Amino acid sequence: MNNIAGSRSALVWIVNLCVLGLVCLWLFPTFGLFVSSFRTADQIATSGWWRAVFASEQNLTLRTAPPETQVQQGDMYVIEGNLFGENPDAVISVWGVSSRDIDAYTPGDTAELRRGGEITVQADGAYRLVNSEAFEGKRGPRVFVTATAPPELTFQNYKNILFDPANVDGMAKAFFNTLTVTIPATIIPILVAAFAAYALAWMDFPGRALLIAAVVGLLVVPLQLALIPLLKLHLSIGIGKSYLGIWLAHTGFGLPLAIYLLRNYMAGLPRDIIENARVDGATDFQIFTKIILPLSFPALASFAIFQFLWTWNDLLVAKVFLIDASGQTTVMTAQIVELMGTRGGNWEILATAAFVSIAVPLLVFFAMQKYLVRGLLAGSVK
Structure with missing residues (x-):
């Protein structure tokens, strides 16, 4: 029931x-x-x-206008303005002139400055500095305020990240470096694995079973185990510390999964189609390009998602094969690590950089996710 x-x-x-x-x-x-x-x-x-959509109370450190803006009114020197600029949109609840006592005064109160003179601050940020002697220095005095500010959403973080790389340690450069690494490192394994998978699925030759077993065995080999030997090999043949070296490294690490996935899918295709094509005189290359590849698109797309996400988010392989002190080949994952060290307090920069780094993988995943399950289940049932 x-x-x-x-x-x-x-x-x-x-x-x-x-x-x-x-x-x-x-x-x-x-x-x-x-x-x-x-x-x-x-x-x-x-x-x-x-x-984010509600007003919030913030502790701000602001400065008045510099002494060069002062005007003389009778025997007094006066500086007037607004702490929030030309468009005040916050309301001050308490304020102070010392970092040790930021809530000493309320709006409308007058405080004595350490270097002489007095300052009066209103709730909307308007202030008035008065002194019997001329103000000196290059900057105005600091004012510590606690204000309720309306919500504010800005595109400035993205402008700094993508269009002003000099101010954010080359994040835009790292974005294009990551594309330079990821796109070839996704395409090359697919091309190689597709030919190998067809041979292992539909071509009879001595040692085919041993090759299939070797591919399955390579799936469990730890990535870290092969890094140093592979780097030494690349250095010996002159492709170390270069884009070509990291492309081949990602290709080698991704080929076992690609061959295994594509071979299972191709082996599950109807045999009658292949035999009829051979009866009609088609060569193996023609069968592969005109029949197998179009029918294997779900498996190809499934592996492309995995390979793209892995290479885009990779840090270890990039650190080993793209060591560049000048930052010309630094990828986004390595650049974010650098930002965490140099700009650990700039959370808006870190949040924007992190979202930029995941935006492209999200687009790729949602654009091709309908093929993901079909590719993963390839060859699992007969």
Whole structure:
């Protein structure tokens, strides 16, 4: 009675809830990173991304206009302006002139400055400095305010990341370097593996079973085990520390999975199609290019997703095969690591850089995800 039409078993509901939970665990941090990439540093430091559309209270350190803007009114020297600039949009609740006592005054109060003179600050950020002697120095005094600011979303973070590489340590350069590494490192293994998979699936030759066993065995070889020997080989033949070296490294590490996946899929194709083509006089190359490749597109797309995501997010192989002190071949994963060291407090830059690094893999995945399951199940049933 538990499986009557129109009812669902408890196991189905448990599976659906688990899938929903996994989707939420993946979606919420990604969406939070996306929202944070449009926020300012002050907003990120004072409130979570879920409050991005609400006003938030922020502790700000602002400066008045420089002494060169002062005017003399009678016997007094005066500097007037607004702490928030020409378009004030925040409301000050408390303020101070010392970092040790940032809430000493309320809007409308007057405070004495350490270098002489007095300052009065209003709730909208308007201030007035008055002194019996001329103000000196190159910068105006600091004012520490606690203000409630409206939500603010900006594209400036992306402009800094993509169009002003000098200010963000070459992030735009690293983006194109990553594309330079990833695209060939995805295409080359597919081309090589497709020919090898066809041979292992449909061509009879001595030692074919041993080659298939060797491919399966290579799937479990740790990547770290082959890094140093492969690097020594590349250095000995003159392709170390170059794009060609990392392309071949990614090709070698990705070929076992590609051959295994494509061979299983091609072996599951109808034999009648292949035999009829041979009866009609088609060569193996013609069969491969005109029949096998079009029918194997789901498996090819499935491996392309895996290879692209792996090479795009790779750090270890890039660190080994693309050591470049000048930063001309630095990929995005390595550049983000550098940003964490040099700009550890600039969360808006780190959030934007991280989302830029995952935006392209997300586009590739969602564009080709309908082929993913079909490719993964290739050859699993007969």
